[in-house]
Amino acid sequence: MNREVVVTGFAVRTGFGEGAEATRHGVFGGRSALAPVTRFDTAPFRASVAATDGTPGPGSLRDALSKCAGDAVAAAGHPAGEDTAVLVGTAGDFTGVTGFWRRAEHTSGSTAGDTVAARQADLVAEHVGARGPRLAFTNACVASAVAIIHACRLIATGRLDSAVCAGGYLVEEENFAKFDSGMAFSRDGVVRPFSAGRSGLLLGDGAAAIVLEAGDTARRRGARPLAAVIGWGMAADAHHVARPHPQARGLASAAGQALRRAGDPDGRWVDYVNAHGTATKTNDPAETAGLRTVFGSRADAVPVSSTKGATGHLLEAAGAVEFVITMMAMLDGVLPPTAGYTAPDPDCDLDVVPNQPRRADVWRALTVNAAFGGANTALLLERR
CATH class of the missing domain: 3.40.47.10 (Thiolase/Chalcone synthase)
Known part of the structure; x- marks a missing residue:
């Protein structure tokens, strides 16, 4: 089979805030969300800048992923159910892990199980009511793209009719320290892609969810596809x-x-x-x-x-x-x-x-x- 794969709903969060309008204002306006980090002490590091949403803590990755997934499903007008898969790109929630290292910062109710990558797919599925297959992809900066690709394959070949694909990362001290020690960060707090004078990357908050469906089933239920993945x-x-x-x-x-x-x-x-x-x-x-x-x-x-x-x-x-x-x-x-x-x-x-x-x-x-x-x-x- 080679069924059409279409997008019927999406949601997004970046350092500019939640929703498409925040993304339009920031990303499409040529603005930068990069600013001094306030959610942890950057004094031990060479860099001190990231594209966070300005909150004092990164919040819960679970909440960010679940919120985006819920909003995407609502936008699609397609209640997730028995045959809806959930595929998530994530490395898990490092804030929960580091909480065990620094017990003074450990919040009650956080469990080791809820911080691992595979659990994020379960948590998203439970939030939106999806009871199909659940998969988590952890291959770094292509993780959520691979989640989308795998969902496209499953839908195109007739093994699924719909899937919720999501990816999330919130700036935290663990990865910040790793990139800083690897000297990957921009030296002056500005990211200059493809430009002379560029000196490296900086991290940012991000989460997004996309509802993918087979084109025939989406149209049969009266949905208007936004785009097709061809x-x-x-x-x-x-x-x-x-x-x-x-x-x-x-x-x-x-x-x-x-x-x-x-x-x-x-x-x-x-x-x-x-x-x-x-x-x-x-x-x-x-x-x-x-x-x-x-x-x-x-x-x-x-x-x-x-x-x-x-x-x-x-x-x-x-x-x-x-x-x-x-x-x-x-x-x-x-x-x-x-x-x-x-x-x-x-x-x-x-x-x-x-x-x-x-x-x-x-x-x-x-x-x-x-x-x-x-x-x-x-x-x-x-x-x-």
């Missing part, structure tokens, strides 16, 4: 534990799979690419090379932007949040800019939509993500 791909280049392949072979392979599945191997009908764009020295030139491999002579004509200059890097949530941002670009007819861009880099010579949103008629859009270990994903959306 292509997807995954690939591993296994070049290095942390650095991407210099020519982004895995990313190019994943994108090529997505385009071939859609019957557009040269990408001639793609109007926009939401790039991974981490603003590191190695990622952005590699990604540029990979996208040039994908689009060939059309590469100069395809707008490509990274939204991490606005939202920060959302780790396991990146795939789901950036999927939503890509879909919003299609629905609104506006390209989200690459916030933080300051000057051209000859190694990143794409049309990166610098700093200002751009009106555009987007029929098809590609969103790509990459992760440590050489994991790469691509998802191709088409407006409905």
Whole structure:
């Protein structure tokens, strides 16, 4: 079988706040949510900035995922039930784990079981009433994109009619310390994807949920699809534990799979690419090379932007949040800019939509993500 896979509902949260309007104001306005971190002491670290929502604590990952999932299901008008799967990209809730290390900060009612990644899928499913399969994906910055891809496969092949896909990460001290010790953070508190002078990434709060359905069943119940997922791909280049392949072979392979599945191997009908764009020295030139491999002579004509200059890097949530941002670009007819861009880099010579949103008629859009270990994903959306 090769059934159509459509999106019928979504919800999103970033450092700009909850909901599509907050995302429009921040991400599509070319703004940055990056600000001094107040939810833990950054004195031991080189960096002190992240894209948080300003709350004194990160709150519960469970609550963030469940809220987004509930809002997405409500927007879809499709009560989750016996045959609805839940697929979540997450590393679990580190705040619960670190609470055991620092007993003074440990909150009563928090249990070790509720902090592990697999439990997040159960908690989301219980919240929305979904009783189908439950899966959690933990492969770093492609985790929630892989969740979406796996759901698309299950729906397209007739094994599911509907799925709730979600991804979440809230800035906390554990991962902040790891990235800081690895010297991955921007030195001056600004994220500059694809720009000369970029010096690294910064983290951000993020959560998103998407309701996917088979096109025939969605229309039979009277739902109006927002978009269709017409292509997807995954690939591993296994070049290095942390650095991407210099020519982004895995990313190019994943994108090529997505385009071939859609019957557009040269990408001639793609109007926009939401790039991974981490603003590191190695990622952005590699990604540029990979996208040039994908689009060939059309590469100069395809707008490509990274939204991490606005939202920060959302780790396991990146795939789901950036999927939503890509879909919003299609629905609104506006390209989200690459916030933080300051000057051209000859190694990143794409049309990166610098700093200002751009009106555009987007029929098809590609969103790509990459992760440590050489994991790469691509998802191709088409407006409905």
